[in-house]
Amino acid sequence: MKTGGIDGSQIQAMIAQLKAHATRPGLTPPVIKTEPAPAAKVEFSDALKNALDGVNTSQVQADDMSKKFAMGDDSVSLSDMMISMQKASINFQATIQVRNKLVSAYHDIMNMQV
Template identity: 40%
Template sequence: MDLRLNSVTTPIAARPASLARAAAPAGGAQDAGFAGALSGALKAVSASQGESASLQREVQLENPNVSLEQTMVALQKAQIGFTAALNVRNRMVQAYTDIMNMQV
């Protein structure tokens, strides 16, 4: 799971082709930088949680092709990703609250 954000100052044309394809949505229109990055990170966290849940289910069903170590690593990755997303959400709510409490 990769939660690194691309540099905002790097133009999309200068990025490697794989990153340019990942940055461009299927419809062709450009996403907002932060909103697109946040959406991608949340989708990655969701996919990681889904993968860990399916691996956990396979271990419980005693599938010989799925190891316990692989499952535990996937569970830890999902937990770390969720914790990171939760911290980002908490910081965003705090920033919103601070801005709304400012006197103009």
Template identity: 40%
Template sequence: MTSVGAADVMAIRNAVLQRNAALRDAATRPVANTGQTTDTARVDGVAAGSASFATTFQNALQQVNTLQEQEDVATEAYERGETTDIASVVLMQQRASISFEATLQVRNKLLSAYKDIMNMPV
């Protein structure tokens, strides 16, 4: 059962890496002149210029919060004896933990970048 959980985590990791590569590629190449402005150009199902960084980051935080809440519900159900599938509970705990750690690392990088920018001579 552990290999199924590891496969799920690896699939999520690969999806995140693919999306990151697609966004990086879209940011580095110019938008083709097809009558679309950057506000309507679409990258991986998301409007490229329509969402601000704050909105994107807030959506990511909401997804992490949702995973944390689902993990809490699953853990409480296991503790009450409503479910006996410990593998799914542990998998949910690991997903929530990994998403939280990833968010924490992004926050640390953002703070580091902010400090670097604020320390730049003008």
């Protein structure tokens, strides 16, 4: 029997192959978790230190790339250098904004009437 240009026996053979593959030993059906995993406890100081280390790393990388480009290293393109410098700049600006919010919150707490 032909169905739309494909022989029916070919369809049946493909279905048989899929069934054989699905029932192969060693394959387990996907497990769907219904309960959220408990969140790991993260200290604020550790999170802050990791964020600052990330900003520092991006700035060091941008500085290294700009030095390599200035020295004529062919492995560093102008676009790569500019992208890394912009990433470092954005990371630094975001860090400054977080610092400003923390300082503002500290002042608000210190000015509260007890």
